[in-house]
Amino acid sequence: MDELVHHFLDHSAERFPDKKAVFHGEESATYAEIVQAANRLANLLKEEGLKKSDRVLMAMENSIASIISYYAIIKAGGVVVEVPDKSTQSEVSYFINDCKPRIGIFSKASARRLDGISIPMIITPAMEFANPNGRYIEWDKANQLPATDPAIEIKDNELVSIVYTSGSTGKPKGVMLSNRNISSNTSSIISYLGITSADRIMVVLPFYYVYGKSLLNPHFKVGGSLVINNRFAFPNVVVDEMQNKEVSGFAGVPSTFAILLNRSIFPKTRIPTLRYVTQAGGSMAPALTARLMEVLQGTDLYIMYGATEASPRLTYVPPGRLKDKLGSIGIPIPDVSISIKDEHGKELPPGVEGNICATGPNIMQGYWGDEQETGKVIKPWGLITGDIGYKDEEGYFYTTGRKKEMLKVGGERISPKEIEDVLIESKLVHETAVIGRPDDFLYEVPEAFIVPIDPKTFDLEDVKTYTKQRLSVHKHPKYWHIVKSMPKKSSGKIDKEALKK
Template sequence: MEISEMNLFGREHIKVFKNRPKAITEILSDGVQQFGEKVAVATEEHELTYKELDDLSSIAAANLQQAGIEKGDRVAAVIGNRHEFPIMVFACSKIGAIMVPINVKLAMEEIEYILGHSKPKVIIVEQEFTKKVRQAAEASGSLEAGSRLFEIEGENTFSSLLEQNAELTEAAISEEDGAFILYTSGTTGRPKGAVLSHINVIHSVMNYKYVFQTDDTMKTLIAVPMFHVTGLVGQLLHVLYVGGTVYSMKRYQNEAYIERILKDQINFLFNVPTIFIMMSTSEKFQNHSFDFVKKVAFGGSPIYQQTFNMLKQAFPNAQLHNAYGSTETTSPATLMPVSYPEAKVTSVGRPVAVADIKIMDSEGNECEPGESGELYIKGPMVVKEYWDNPEANLSSFTDGYWHSGDLGIMDDEGYIYIRDRKKDMINRAGEKIFSIEVEDVLKSHPDVVEAAVIGIPDPVFGEKVKAFVVGPSLDPDDFSMLKEHCRKSLAKFKVPEEFEIIESLPRNASGKILKNTLKQVGGEKNA
């Protein structure tokens, strides 16, 4: 694994893997060469070998060219976890088009903004979402501007793109060319379109391979959406890069997910911790052996010690890897190595080999080991820019480092611990409270399944701590008991002053807790 340096996106001294594929298309062409007739993708309804995926994506690419799509044009896709999704990933890559995967759960107005902002020439939509997407396309002016809409299983059908009636001219791809625009969740303000380049994606799949030590025996099951960076890069493209098989489900359902793992002997799992917690409540999960699982990865929210212990017991032969990253880092910025001390299980691991991460205080000074500050991240996996957003580009990058907005520490062995989102830190009369610290303590109580902590307005202290807790056996009479539990581990000013029982925590498509939604609820009740 040789590493060299290059200038990338105008940024100097970027560490890169010396021997690397130059474009996403090489992931598939190499796979065809080595594993042609092996199943590459298996959805709930279709199976595609590496060769079939290559052939179909070439046909779709040629027909997109016939429809007027050129290098750099955007192709929007409102598609769930179906076989058409990976076909479009490689079809767009072959002609240099930029794929814009759109969250199928978004409301019409949200899709309208993304279409209006990214200006796609083609929109591909799954039939059940056609009505809201057509409305969004009309409202954004996309159709009037000449965008063509192809509906999967509808009238102007996607199948027409899979008919052999055009000759493909593959585009000359530069590593810095955009491959995807992924719109961030937009928990505050308008979502930003992160431009993932070919070199970003290539380094991310290589980072996963080298740290997780994955190979062509890997079988993963994607239950998170493929339009999210973990499903797209951490699973789909990563597993195809190593020559494995990607299984997928349209929607996560606990029992069905467990059954699929058992049926197909899935040996590489990658989920937010919540899914693993849900799995552990199932009798089917408790009564079966999962000793065939080799790799278990988790990220997107904190891992608690008791969740880690459960994973260790449930998957006795698996390597457990915490992962930290974002859309802007094309998935991983830090990964847990294959072996690590038990004392570091709540760490998100070390920076990947090509990453440069520093912890910065509020004055712009680099922190010493153990001091808390914001993570600044640099490397070939960090996106070049936000699409058509000069203001965000100016405020989000300094000397090639992306400002993560996450607060954390790095210990003297290089392990990183995420303490909080910068915007989620609670300020009570000048005392800084990390919500994750309080959540960790609440989660250690046997009756609490999940917890989320926010700051709500207080006329005296500015903010006070409120906890939302999930637990089937909890009722308001237990709040004093939970307070007492917190007092054993936390300073008095960190103990929640208010509690609220909630059936489930609100999450975005990537599984991250929507604290803004909780703040609205908390604020309304406090008004």
């Protein structure tokens, strides 16, 4: 049987207590330090009334504290609901309303943004807050508690986390992942990437994002180490640290590589220790992949495909086949099966387009509190990923499009409907359509077309201000067009294809 998720930390702390598990700027922590801090925090959560299967919200940028928090929540029998650290109050209110967390853990920066929300807040590092309606618990309070495991009985079919992902309905859906889901996917990842305790990965992707989390768990399971760097805004700083810290791995989404290749010292820098690089989070233009291969002489490049609903990895291209399978998402990872099916679950032959479906122990338990949406994607024949594609004669898979109308900004899925709903809510916009505009670095960015309710008094700045208060930065439309009317299809629906032209 696979280990439970918190055992990754426990077992590595037994085998490598004094090994540095995480480096972050000037700070670092050993496995023993992390397990003790996680046990203390788990005991604090228990003392604060956390019960088995209670949800705990997390809004933190990557840090040693965020890793401690993740394992602490699981050890305390809780379910991790990690949301983007830059979430706005109204986004977080939605998450709180939806899955009713008992308590939350926040970084200082997130707490500043979210002060006044309705759940008790554990904040690190400690800071003064004066909101009379708020309830604050000092992180340091955990230091007075025992560093022993709270010894909660946890089973492998129980939930470890709920990960929110944009849904086609415009409302984010909570993907429920169990111990078995994450543990089996972690083992598969370790196996096809060949990760060992000697590996050290540079992490620039946020842990709230499943791809980021899929860097943490495999390294903790084998007793490897992570280097956290949240300053990819200056990629040269990251490249320098990859060299100085002698990392063996690096992971990015297409925009990460577009920036590294086009505007950084990466192509001119030799990192002799770099064993492998992974790319997921949307399809990368084959031309960019080819350039990356050129730059990465001697380093393996893994092109991968996955879904939040799959914990998240599904396929990879073995580096040796990358050249002749350029543009492919590869073959299934260990323990996963992928097939192309029609609407009724009938398997389609090679070369024929259909739904990309997946089965395996990594497929989610469903969407939190939403059986209807769950039923739409979990079929007796597997998970419907929402991507359309085909396989070739050798069993390599290719994506050709998306079924759902979703934008891919950076590595993140965004629902245009969520943005449109907010624009309409402003009561300034009569009709609107948001589409994806191709972008060299982010793959695509939101572009909004709006028909004002009152063109005479309409001021775009008011709409922008309204949007800013309600949506995270990456959801803000980058381009705006004020139009008199929208092109319509015969059904009366807005013709987004016409807008794209």
